[in-house]
Amino acid sequence: MATRQLGAKKFRVLPGFKLTLGYTLLYLGLIVLIPLAATFIKTSTLTWAQFWSSVASPQALASYRLSFGASFFAALINAIFGLIVAWVLVRYQFWGKRLVDALVDLPFALPTAVAGITLATLYAENGWLGQFFSSTSAWHLTLHLPVIKISYTRLGVFVALTFIGLPFIVRTVQPVLADIDAELEEAAASLGANRWQTFWRVIFPMLTPALLTGFALAFARALGEYGSVVFISSNIPMKTQITPLLIMTKLEEFDYAGATALAVVMLVISFALLLTINVLQWWANRYNTSTLS
Amino acid sequence: MTPHGTTLRVPHRAANRRSTAESPWVRRLLIGVALMFLALFLVIPLVSVFAQAFAKGIGFYFQSLADPMAWSAIKLTLIAAGISVPLNCIFGVAAAWTIAKFDFRGKNILLTLIDLPFSVSPVISGMIYVLVFGAQGWFGPWLIDHNIKIIFAVPGIVLATIFVTFPFVARELIPLMQAQGRTEEEAARVLGASGWQTFWRVTLPNIKWGLIYGVILCNARAMGEFGAVSVVSGHIRGQTNTIPLHVEILYNEYNFTGAFAVASLLTFLAVVTLILKTWVECKNAALNALNE
Numbered sequence: 001m002a003t004r005q006l007g008a009k010k011f012r013v014l015p016g017f018k019l020t021l022g023y024t025l026l027y028l029g030l031i032v033l034i035p036l037a038a039t040f041i042k043t044s045t046l047t048w049a050q051f052w053s054s055v056a057s058p059q060a061l062a063s064y065r066l067s068f069g070a071s072f073f074a075a076l077i078n079a080i081f082g083l084i085v086a087w088v089l090v091r092y093q094f095w096g097k098r099l100v101d102a103l104v105d106l107p108f109a110l111p112t113a114v115a116g117i118t119l120a121t122l123y124a125e126n127g128w129l130g131q132f133f134s135s136t137s138a139w140h141l142t143l144h145l146p147v148i149k150i151s152y153t154r155l156g157v158f159v160a161l162t163f164i165g166l167p168f169i170v171r172t173v174q175p176v177l178a179d180i181d182a183e184l185e186e187a188a189a190s191l192g193a194n195r196w197q198t199f200w201r202v203i204f205p206m207l208t209p210a211l212l213t214g215f216a217l218a219f220a221r222a223l224g225e226y227g228s229v230v231f232i233s234s235n236i237p238m239k240t241q242i243t244p245l246l247i248m249t250k251l252e253e254f255d256y257a258g259a260t261a262l263a264v265v266m267l268v269i270s271f272a273l274l275l276t277i278n279v280l281q282w283w284a285n286r287y288n289t290s291t292l293s
Numbered sequence: 294m295t296p297h298g299t300t301l302r303v304p305h306r307a308a309n310r311r312s313t314a315e316s317p318w319v320r321r322l323l324i325g326v327a328l329m330f331l332a333l334f335l336v337i338p339l340v341s342v343f344a345q346a347f348a349k350g351i352g353f354y355f356q357s358l359a360d361p362m363a364w365s366a367i368k369l370t371l372i373a374a375g376i377s378v379p380l381n382c383i384f385g386v387a388a389a390w391t392i393a394k395f396d397f398r399g400k401n402i403l404l405t406l407i408d409l410p411f412s413v414s415p416v417i418s419g420m421i422y423v424l425v426f427g428a429q430g431w432f433g434p435w436l437i438d439h440n441i442k443i444i445f446a447v448p449g450i451v452l453a454t455i456f457v458t459f460p461f462v463a464r465e466l467i468p469l470m471q472a473q474g475r476t477e478e479e480a481a482r483v484l485g486a487s488g489w490q491t492f493w494r495v496t497l498p499n500i501k502w503g504l505i506y507g508v509i510l511c512n513a514r515a516m517g518e519f520g521a522v523s524v525v526s527g528h529i530r531g532q533t534n535t536i537p538l539h540v541e542i543l544y545n546e547y548n549f550t551g552a553f554a555v556a557s558l559l560t561f562l563a564v565v566t567l568i569l570k571t572w573v574e575c576k577n578a579a580l581n582a583l584n585e
Contacts, residue, residue, distance in 0.1 A: 012395065013479045015488035020391035024403070027384045031455055032409055035421035038431065042424050081330045088327040092320055100328070102571040106335050108510075109563035109570075111517025112415075113537040114556040117544050118338045121345060121553075128341060129333075163334050182313075189313045198313070224414030226520035227537070231544065244416040244520070251420060251524060256429055263417045270412040278405065 039267065042260045054250075054258040055265050063243040066154060070242070071222035074161035075169075079215050082169030083207070089170070090177045107166050112227025119160050120232040123150035152234035157242060160228040165218030172214035173207055176284070180206055209284030213277060220273040224266065342560045345553035357543075357554035365531045366539035367558075369447065373522075373535060374515040377454040381511055385462025386504070390496075393470035394478065404467070410459040415520025419453045422525055426452075445527030450535065453521040458511045465507035466500055473499055502580065506573045513566040517559055 043051065054060065088094075089101055107115065121127050125134040133148040150156050180203060188198040226244040233240045241249075243266060250259035315323070347354055357363065388407060392400060410418065424430050426443040436443060443449045477499070481491040497504075519537040526533045534542065536559055543552035 013482050014394050014475060014491070015482075016390060016492075017395045017397075020387040021395075021397070024384065024388040024391050027380075027387075028403075028406060031452075031459060032406070035425050035456070036409070036413070038424040039417070039421055081327070084323055085327045085331065088324050092324055094324055098571070100331060102567050103331065103335050103339075105567055105570065106339065106563065109513050109517075109566040110339075111519060111537050111556075111559045111563070113519040113540050114342065114517070114559050114563075115338070117540065117549075117552055117556060118342050118345075121549065122338060122341055128337065163338070166334055185313050195313075195315055195319075220412055224412075224417070226415050226523075231541075244414045247414075247416050247420065248520075248524065251416075251423065254429075256424065256427075259420060260424065263414075263420055266414055266417060270414070274405070274408070274412045 036267070039260050039263050042256070043264045046257055046261060050257065051261050054261040059237050059241070060243070060246060060262060062238045063241050063246045066157065066240065067223055067243045070154065070157045070161050071165075071219050074158055074165055074222050075215050075219040077162050078165045078169050078218050079211055082166065082214060083173055083211065086170045086173040086177055090174060104167050104170050107163055112164070112225065113231070115163055116160065116228035116231030119163060119228065120151050120156070123156060123159060123232065125149065125151070127151070151232050152240070154233075154240055156232035157229050157240060160232045161222040161225060164225050164228055165222050168218040168221065169211065169214035172210045172217065176207055176210040177203075209280055213280040213284055216273055216277045216280060220270060220277070223273075224270065339560070339564075342553060342557055345550065346557040348553070349550045353550060354554045354557075357548075357551040358558070360551075362531055362534070363539060363555055366534045366536050366555075369450065369533070370516050370535045370537075372447065373451050373454045374512055376451050377458055377515050378508060378512050380455060381458055382462050382504070382508055384459070385464075385466050385507060386500075388463045389466035389470045389500075390492075392467050393473075394475050407463050407467075408460050410456050413456075415457060415518065416524060418456045419521035419524025422449055422452050422456075444525050445529070446533060449525035450522050450533060453525045454515050454518055457518050457521050458515045461511035461514065462504065462507035465503045465510070469500055469503040470496075502573050502577050506570065506577075509566055509569050509573070513563060516562060 085104065089097065089104075123130040125131065130150055133145075133150060135147045148155065150159060184202055185198050188202045193201065224244060226242075226248070229242050230245060233242065233245075235241055235245055237246075237249075243262065247259050247262050247266070250256075250262065314320075388403075391397075392403065423444050425432060426436060426449065427433055428437065428444070430444075443452070477495050478491050481495045482488075486494065517537055518535075519541070522535055523538060523541075526535070526538055528534065528538060528542070530542070536555060540552050540556045540559070543549075543555060
């Protein structure tokens with residue numbers, strides 16, 4: 001503020017502007033922008049027919065369906081349970097709360113390959129959790145439960161993506177929920193709203209931007225996820241092959257043109273999601289300041 | 294306002310409790326559902342890693358870790374993280390300084406570009422370097438002529454690791470330094486401190502915890518990255534295998550106990566990361582409370 005009043009926009013008190021900006025742009029360019037541009041330049045050397053034949057092949061279409069479908073449902077489950085977890089962590093006191101709060105970030109900290117082999121083993125037919133769904137368990141014989149295979153099926157892909165996206169919604173909703181003024185709830189209550197009405201009509205609308213942001217973040221992360229999925233999926237083309245794995249397969253076959261074409265599709269979708277997330281965050285911030293101040 | 298402001302007001306609204314707080318049963322149900330969900334997705338997997346790792350006893354566990362291939366994977370992981378974390382740390386400080394301390398056009402675009410690596414799939418993160426440095430890539434023929442190997446060698450692994458961990462430090466420091474403003478540094482300058490003195494004596498102590506936090510997260514990701522490194526590694530045993538890639542090889546060879554033993558190292562790292570993260574957050578909260 002002080003610098004602006006002095007009209008010091010040109011004259012800068014602090015040093016290092018050129019150095020730090022220059023270094024930032026150079027490093028960004030060398031590490032991120034030029035290599036990313038290579039993808040688009042490589043794709044531009046393809047003819048339209050070549051491009052289309054690799055991005056719209058039946059195998060590619062099947063992989064989009066699985067990637068988008070599993071990511072969507074994983075983000076949806078996380079939105080529901082993440083909201084409950086955030087609510088419980090902000091509003092209630094219980095034993096071990098601090099530990100639970102710290103544990104929520106585990107999927108961020110745990111390497112994806114470790115998550116992959118762990119979930120695959122847990123949900124295998126003889127695994128700790130998979131046995132409850134497989135025909136070999138005594139439970140199934142007595143209760144006539146349906147037999148569900150999780151590891152090495154599409155359901156396994158969904159489980160891995162749910163794990164990966166778990167922290168996003170909790171961490172975006174938590175601060176917003178903590179900032180909601182109790183007076184708003186008291187006002188709603190004094191005007192005759194019951195608890196459910198207060199939640200649904202007063203609290204939930206204030207959480208919507210944060211929930212949507214968290215959903216979009218979890219969805220975007222799940223779309224690109226590779227490490228955890230390759231272990232729990234059987235990776236069969238047309239059935240359990242996600243798009244990043246299809247790219248990997250093409251790279252291993254040295255089909256760089258096909259791989260880059262698919263990568264361009266994924267990148268464009270990721271950038272669109274990034275833009276959506278930025279707009280959502282801007283909306284969330286605007287919403288907060290306008291209602292809370 | 295405290296995060297628990299609502300609970301502090303309980304006596305005040307006791308008269309109308311039914312409308313401003315959930316009934317005890319609803320509360321217990323919600324806590325139960327939340328804990329069940331987290332137990333299913335977080336606690337059980339965490340416990341199972343160690344259970345599987347020690348399934349064949351402690352002897353087999355240490356035997357898996359003492360394997361020369363495991364050692365070379367650990368060494369390579371330390372090299373990759375040892376190069377990428379400091380580089381991204383320097384970048385993070387430079388980017389945060391330029392964004393937080395100065396006004397210029399296009400700042401929002403720069404912020405978005407810095408975050409870009411987070412929204413790129415790991416497989417694509419590795420692939421872009423194959424397109425630039427691979428045998429069929431832009432510099433491929435030149436690199437072959439000069440006998441320099443980047444892809445399917447250590448430099449490629451380092452590059453891919455730098456890319457996937459690129460935004461971590463910058464992302465922690467930018468909002469922190471923006472919130473702190475410029476007045477303290479300007480005062481230091483006016484009082485005659487040089488640029489470096491201002492940075493070391495004023496800025497760095499202020500951003501210390503944010504920096505540590507960013508480095509912790511950056512390091513965890515650098516050591517655990519799988520997809521991007523997998524693309525550029527070439528999977529040469531004892532040469533271009535990092536810890537996560539070594540885990541994959543053991544797992545695919547049906548040496549599950551060995552795979553989990555090595556994976557337990559990474560899991561241990563993740564747990565330490567979470568503990569440090571919580572500790573830094575506590576320090577930060579205490580610092581903020583002191584300032585207010």
